[in-house]
Amino acid sequence: MIPVRGFEGRKVAVFGLARTGLTAARALILGGAEVALWDERPESRAAAQAEGLPLVDLSTADWSQFAALMLSPGVPLTHPKPHWTVEKAKAAGVEILGDIELFARTVNAAPEHKRPKIVAITGTNGKSTTTALIGHICAAAGRATRVGGNIGQGVLGLDDMHGGAVYVLELSSYQLDLTSSLKPDVSVLLNVTPDHLDRHGGMEGYVTAKRRVLLNQGKGDTAVIGVDDPWGQRICTEITAANRRTIVPISASKAMGRGVYVLQGVLYDATGERAVEVADLLRARSLPGRHNWQNAAAAYSAVKGLGLTAQEAVDGLMSFPGLAHRMEQVGQIGKVRFINDSKATNADAARQAMSSYPKFYWIAGGQPKAGGIESLTDLFPRIEKAYLVGEAQKEFAATLKGRAKVAECGTLRAATAEAYADAIASGQDAVVLLSPACASFDQFPDFEARGDAFRRAVNELAQPAAKGVRA
Template sequence: MIPVHAFKGRRVAVFGLGRTGLATIRALLAGGAEVSAWDDSEASRASAEAQGFVLDDLNRRDWGDIAALVLSPGVPLTHPKPHRMVELAHAVGAPVIGDIELFALEIAAMPAKRRPKIIGITGTNGKSTTTALIGHILREAGRNVTVAGNIGDAVLAQDPPRPGSYFVLELSSYQIDLTQSLQCDIAILLNISPDHIDRHGDFSGYFAAKQRLFAMQGETGVAVIGVDDAETSDFYSRLRMQRPDAQLLPISAGRVVPHGVYALGNQVYEALGVAPQSVMQLDRARALPGRHNAQNIAAALATVRMLGIGARVAADAIAGFGGLAHRQEQVGEISGVRFINDSKATNAEAAMQALACYDPIYWIAGGRPKAGGLEVLKPFFPRIAKAYLIGEAEARFARELDGKLACERCGDLATATAAACRDALADGRPGAVVLLSPAAASFDQFANFEARGDAFRALVSGLDVPVADAETGA
């Protein structure tokens, strides 16, 4: 645990009693703060009390002594309207922050020589893979590394930083919205596409949240920017004008970029010196297929090279990376048909990455739909043998795919998995893949995308045909 001393002797409200909220309470109490904690969920409150936490109904108490509100990232901050707790905090002038801000305040209070290096990764897609990959490379190079943020356990639940250590943080727009003073030594923006519009109001609000990571960074930090999207390319150009003396590294998964890192064909190049140098072949990274992963590799390579890791050490570490659960994870094989768990693909842009990697595909899609629909996926329809639709998106996706793809409305994941397996085995097409890449959120039928992916893995293992030992994919 990382004790937080910034509010020693003062009272802090904590709203949201999930994993992050409970870690926040422990860290504040360890740093000498007084804490009033609450959650709208009766089940969450009961769980917290069972663990020994003393709660304080924030709806009923006087907020006059509240120095700050630490808000769970998932609670509405501005859209569709501020949560009641946010309004109460504003009424007494208390800042509304998150656990990443508490971490930032604690780091800022340390003597400079004791501070860890902080690497922050954001973007719409690829954050988790890039975060884990950077952490893996640094560990393989013998560095003391903590990977946290929007991946794994809460940042405040980690061991306190030691001199010479590294914190590699996946940062969502929700988390950045609640952060004011995180100064990353290296900040990374992978890509941008419309997402979480209900949270930010519109695309510009969503993109603005991502850009704040770099505004907090100041002139001294390194910025690694993906330039394959028009919006991020424009942001890179603007940042060069705003910070002419800063180190800005462009990355690309399809074109040459000067003074950066890029992938072309099967090669990854770095142009950080006098002339571009080939660093590795992409096909060495077997757990990272597809163009989207080429961008993740380029981002990770640019980052670790700026941290002094040798190119060969980095390339060998990338080749040995095993991938992440729920990101193109192979969970079984039956008679040559592979079963791929890509439950993390909660929007169409994320699903597009997996659809680009396989052919033919028996595609399981659906859940709670997001804005934008499936239009962006049309170029990949020829790869899809059939779609199996589930959840709240079932009717909407069926309308979008009508006349374009063979579809079966299955309702739930169990029915879809069995139907896709049946058809893939009956067709007997070489290279067939049953792909769970939902292009929708999980919350209609599952607690989160992890629970959805775990359910798919269990369903595959329970199919009536012997399943080969699973190998982890990307």
């Protein structure tokens, strides 16, 4: 764990007692701070109390005693409206920050020889795979690597820092909203498409949050920016004009005079005097599809920014084992393969998986995002049949009417069973694809739990199938 510095002997309010909040509380205590913890959910308070952490009802507390409010990223900061803890903190002049900011201040306060290297990754889609990929490449090259943030373990729960360590951090827009002093050695902005607009007050607010990953970079630092979408192009142009760091544009769809790009599966490095072919990504079994080519270009550029060689980068790309819940094959029964893409929490993310298969039985739905699935209409002809679940099923059924066969199944388990029955009845090689294009929060605590439920449903089907019984 990383002891938080800067709040020794001072009192910090912590609101939101899921993984991030509890980890931050422990790290603050380890660094010498006093903490006052609260959550509106009784079960979360009980978990903190069982650990011996001090609970204080922040709704009735004297806020003048607090040096800061450590706010969990899932709690609204500005939109749709500020949370009541935010309003109380502002009224009392109490600073509001998140766990990434606590980490940043701790790093900034460390002696120069003890400061680690930091790679910060954000983007609407692909950031978890890219984070894991960069971490894998660095570890395979012998670096002391810690991977966390919005993926896996909270940043403050990672092993304590030293001068030879590399921290590879996935950052969500929610986390970036609460971060002001992080100074990454390498920043990666993969792409920007509409998402979480209700939490940022619209697209401009969302873009502003994503851009914060580039906020404090200076001379000698590296900014890797995806330019396959208009927002990324604009940001790259603006950052290039500032001319304060090494900027590496990346693309998975076009050749560039300068940058790193992929054409027809071949990775090219054009950061030198000429474009050099460095890897055939069609040989990277865990990186299929154009979206993963962008992830690979970003990871290659990022690790080169840390000083790794091109060969170390390519070796890591080829040995990457993949990531759970991202186009992960969780089973095969006869001729039917089951693909878990639970991480696809919006239409643009679902497009990536849907584009990878010529035909598929599609499980979709959950808590819908703005715009629904209208942007996927060009892929509807690939759908053998759609099996809809959760809050979005009526909306999605209306969008798909007359364009694809639809079954409103309600639950993920029922959808999996019905999709398998139809797929096996076809007698053909088939793919059952869970790529929900929705958040999970109507039926599951997070996309990981949703993906795990899909895996269990597939395993249930496999058991009778293994005995020769029709599932």
